[in-house]
Amino acid sequence: MLLTHTSGGRSYVATRAYAPRDEILSAPMTLHAPVWPCDPALLSPTERLVLASPPPPPPAPAAPHDEAAAALRACAASLLSYRALAVRAALRLAAEPLALVSLDDGWAHRPAAARAYLAATAARLGEALGEAAVEVRTPLLEHCLGAILINAFGEARREGGGEAERVGLCLAAAMVQHSCAPNCEAVVRDAAVSIVATQPISEGSELTISYIDASEPTYSRQRLLWTGKLFRCRCVRCDDPTDGERFGGCFRCEACGRGWQRWTARDGWACAACGGSASEAAVWRWDEARRAELAALEERAADEGPSEAVREEYDGLIGTMLEACHPNHKLLLDARLSKVVHATEAHPSTRAAAESKRLAAHAALTQAARVLPTFDWQKADLHFHLGAASFAIAAAETAADAKKEALDAAAKQLLLSVIQFEAVLGQEAPPTRAARDFAALAMRSLQTLLTQPAP
DSSP: OEEEEETTEEEEEOSSOBOTTOEEEEEEOSEEEEOSSOOGGGSOHHHHHHHTSOOOOOOOOOOTTOHHHHHHHHHHHHHHHTHHHHHHHHHHHHHOTTTTTTSOOOGGGSOHHHHHHHHHHHHHHHHHHHHTTOOOOHHHHHHHHHHHHHHOEEEEEETTEEEEEEEEEOTTGGGOEEOSSOSEEEEEETTEEEEEESSOBOTTOBOEEOSSOTTSOHHHHHHHHHHHHOOOOOSTTTTOTTTTTTOTTOEEOTTTSSSEEEEETTTEEEETTTOOOOOHHHHHHHHHHHHHHHHHHHHHHHHHOSOHHHHHHHHHHHHHHHHHBOTTOHHHHHHHHHHHHHSSOSSOOSHHHHHHHHHHHHHHHHHHHHHSOSSOHHHHHHHHHHHHHHHHHHHHOOSHHHHHHHHHHHHHHHHHHHHHHHHHHOTTSHHHHHHHHHHHHHHHHHHHHHHSOOO
């Protein structure tokens, strides 16, 4: 690959063709630290001393559609999570003032309130460093914090997703540009970043990754990118009212009742049927309300465990969403995925529990197949859940033909899970091995049943 300059800044282009899962770049993190708060044993004595000084107070809540306030909240939340990395980077700068100078800090584009909060955080950090007998100039600390906000990579606790447990900077990988329809992904593991192809890439093509969850609706992706990375995306998906024919962020038009309100970076909200425009504030109120309801329902499910009452709550939330949003809306998929994980038994103990799991996973996978990429870890997980449900149904069946049918369905779904996990995570990833072992068990059970003599 070749580092070049484009209108979007420095980026990489492919110097040869790549196939899916080819590793294009691999580099260790230049600097990394645990997400804050963390175990003090993971920090040096000087880092613990500096981190004992509290950060500035968080900003007050604001309306969800207030973009400047959202940028301020995102800045404050990220700076809190990155505190250990910021201190470690500041100590590095004390010894090597030019260590992070090549990284963009986004200062010129950061909204005034977020800029002021970042400056206050840098000043507080400078005071704490001074108490530890470490001197770093405030402008250098401001650049350091801004560079971390723009360029940090997170390393998840588990394969295929989850919250980050470690964050860091990788100067080589930081040059890869963003797209909501990327041809690569950043795989962060063991404090190193690998750029891996997710589709065939021809020589001369720009290499891109998604800086955010690309399954989010266009209006949400734009907000996440602006508040977190300080730019407006104009990729093919963001300029397409249908979002690549996903319709994953569309709402029913209240004015005409016939069309769908669609959002693009160029035109904002517009109904495809009547041309009317939806209220930005109303959309964000709906979005934040549904996310809050889903989070509360997940907490309840975690406390109570899978139950019919919890499943009814999920069905009610999904029904409420469908009254307003397109059947492909991302929050609807989130609710269906959450129902599979939180409202059904991991290892169904009865046929009824297995059937409930099968129906929930089937509904989620049907939508996922319409809106997610060809290979995706969530699709792999849903195939695994379907296989587990069918295997449990087979165990509960007494009729030989019904048992064979259920085992056959289990084996097919588990093999599809293996294919998905292999494509996304690799052949030796723990989820891939688990799916492969389960598929082998289902096929052995089916073979045993097929070779038994008829009664």
